[in-house]
Amino acid sequence: MNAAMNAPAWDPAQYLRHAGHRARPFVDLLARVPDPPGAAPRIADLGCGPGNVTVLLADRWPAARVTGYDNSTEMLDRAHVEHAGPTPGGGRLDFAHADVRTWTPGTPYDLIVSNATLQWVPGHAERFGEWIAGLVPGGTFAFQVPGNFSAPSHRLMREIAHSARWRDRLAETLRHDDAVLEPAEYLQRLTALGCEADVWETTYQHLLHGEDPVLDWVKGTGLRPVLTALADDPGAREAFLAEYRAALREAYPATAHGTPFPFRRIFAVARKGA
Template sequence: MTTPSWDPAQYLRHAGHRARPFADLLARVPDLPGDAPRIADLGCGPGNVTALLAERWPVAHITGYDNSPAMLDKARVEHEGPTAGGGCLDFAHADARVWAPGEPYDLIISNATLQWVPGHVDRFADWTAALKPGGTFAFQVPGNFAAPSHRLMRSLVRSARWRDRLADVLRHEDAVLTPEVYLDRLTGLGCAADVWETTYIHLLQGEDPVLDWVKGTVLRPVLTALADDPEALEEFLAEYRAALREAYPAGPHGTPFPFRRIFAVARKEA
């Protein structure tokens, strides 16, 4: 898999739709054990949803972790500093593949990040071990790898035209596991786990909105791999655009875009 470069502006073009699953995840997180909680947001991106944590826990010390310099720069400019309730919001570089908590946390939360981390379930033991008694580990990941947006992309990169350059740039199809596997792994670590899935039907606006959406996320490895060849990139995008238009036809009020997501909230025994 190619390590993608990230574009905060492109990612934030659909910020409202992307933030809704985080808000739904946050609503299921129970009260935290500390009066001034210590919180980690693993894979914070541009920090727009990390800031929602400060609204829920105004006195918390919240650190957003990410491995993208561009995302961290955006997060620091827009969100870093003291919070209105007397807490603190800061950001730091970290790679979720190897990140190990250096202190106890009341909450470790991750939004649409772990699908980029091969073998992420093997990291759960370290993360839940770092929780204070009564603390919570919560995450949300996309569960739409079988959707047309992803299937068409995989088919295209494996085609005769592109396989020599792109066949190995995308994540494997098992980048996200089933809800049952997540439930089993979390309960096996001694946590009380709540795991569920939801399919959102986002109504997207504008020309080729599904292509615009994936340019901010799943298409990033392809955009990165072809960045030095604008002609080839435009050729790929033209082919993919045509396939997406057929798979996601525009309706009278916009383009419906079904998007399945998997959620988990695991509370450590108090």
């Protein structure tokens, strides 16, 4: 959960309200990651958030020394309290403050992963070369990012932010639909760096429950810049939410069984040459 251009404030409790749905893409990503070359691998998780998926790395490789990096104090505090410490397999799980926009590997890593973070980092593909250079021979760089910036959830958010009522306060707040690259572009970038790359996409059909569940979802992630920008004006914040809530209800109508929420994600696993 690293900084966007407008440095949104993060709320771990809100983010974790949909933890099961949010964790599934990371599980699917890890299923395609080969075992690191070292017996006690060093692993970096860029944008670890509250650490709820970072622990899956320690579960998969019990002897690993895993470090989760994030620039949100709120997220790191939650991760430290709930997850930091030695692991049953002789490894260790730690968390540290870092900004993905400037982070560089200080020591060789067997695996560098990032889960739903790079979309917050403008020009993130330009960092791939430096990160891959920080892998041991045969090491892996793997990530997943949302690929739904043209979906109604994000498009409506941008349209309202750019409307006459809100543009003076919010026009520069939100990311645009070029926040991530298309799968073919990621494939080209990674293979050009000498990696054996596996890139794919999946659209999950989440079935959400509760009142205004799509709004509740984006309050934990994509809407954070707006909530941060309007934090000092509760009246304006509620007015924006009311307008956005109405648009989401029309775009994602509830059914008798819940509210369907399609969510496209892009995955990449790049293995460095041995």
